[in-house]
Amino acid sequence: GQSLEQPSEVTAVEGAIVQMNCTYQTSGFYGLSWYQQHDGGAPTFLSYNALDGLEETGRFSSFLSRSDSYGYLLLQELQMKDSASYFCAVYTGTASKLTFGTGTRLQVTL
Amino acid sequence: EPEVTQTPSHQVTQMGQEVILRCVPISNHLYFYWYRQILGQKVEFLVSFYNNEISEKSEIFDDQFSVERPDGSNFTLKIRSTKLEDSAMYFCASHGSGGASSYEQYFGPGTRLTVT
Numbered sequence: 001g002q003s004l005e006q007p008s009e010v011t012a013v014e015g016a017i018v019q020m021n022c023t024y025q026t027s028g029f030y031g032l033s034w035y036q037q038h039d040g041g042a043p044t045f046l047s048y049n050a051l052d053g054l055e056e057t058g059r060f061s062s063f064l065s066r067s068d069s070y071g072y073l074l075l076q077e078l079q080m081k082d083s084a085s086y087f088c089a090v091y092t093g094t095a096s097k098l099t100f101g102t103g104t105r106l107q108v109t110l
Numbered sequence: 111e112p113e114v115t116q117t118p119s120h121q122v123t124q125m126g127q128e129v130i131l132r133c134v135p136i137s138n139h140l141y142f143y144w145y146r147q148i149l150g151q152k153v154e155f156l157v158s159f160y161n162n163e164i165s166e167k168s169e170i171f172d173d174q175f176s177v178e179r180p181d182g183s184n185f186t187l188k189i190r191s192t193k194l195e196d197s198a199m200y201f202c203a204s205h206g207s208g209g210a211s212s213y214e215q216y217f218g219p220g221t222r223l224t225v226t
Contacts, residue, residue: 031213035153042201042217043153048210087153091213097143097155097166098215 002026004088004101011107014078020104021072022088030091032064032071033098038084043100046073048091075106083108112136114218116202122224123192131187131221133202142185143203143215144177146170153201159185192225199223 004024012018022032031050035043049055049064049071061074075082085105089098115134123129135142144156157177158165164177176188185204189196202218205211 033213033215037153042219044217045214048213050213089153097158097168098145098153099155100153102152 002090002092002099004090004099006086006088006101006104008102009105009107011109012078014080014108014110016078017074017076018078018106019072019074020086020106021070022101023070024088024090024101025069026090026092026099028092029066030096032062033089033091034060034062034073035087035089035100036084037087037103043087046086078108080108080110082106112216114202114204114216116200116218116221118221119219120222120224122226125194125225126191129189129192129223131189131200131202131223133185133187133218134183135185135202135204136206136216137183139204139206139211139216141165141205141207142179144187145201145203145217146198147201147220148198156187156200189223192223194225197223197225 006022033048034046036046037043047062049062054063059076064071085103087103088101117132142159145153147153155168157167157171174190178186199220199222201220203215205215
């Protein structure tokens, strides 16, 4: 089977940096995606890592270590609107489903 | 920007009734998915669809579920006889092929299904 574990909650102050971790166990692996979901909203794609290393997109960065089956999402210069749930998701190939993690609920405070 | 649309946004039905959830994927996308999310839980895969047939389905997608692409634009999920535990948010998603399009799934806003 496949499993992805994430911390359930994290709280950080506006303007700070926060890292949200994801560890996975999966049979077959193409890459790790990150999705943001606001309450009542749909998951929105943030990033994708197929290879080891860091990918940066604006305030968001995502890291993958395939040998450790581990990844993280880094958010810089936190804003109140970043308060949401963040899911890692394993992608196992073309026309393949996403298997989502348990999600980390981020609360940004003043 | 193109988007996936879903109707209705909220569906209330009685246990044992049939429901059809509708989705219009992004027009040039080729791969279609249904996921569901029970309140407060993670998103779970139900089924993937490509080239007018099911590519993969989860154990949740039993004989009570079916999908169809009746024309060139709509993609539907039918639940034949709803159960209380089918209450969830149902998301449709799609993506294209080649490069980033092959892994960036676009999700619709969801249909909240409430079975009473």
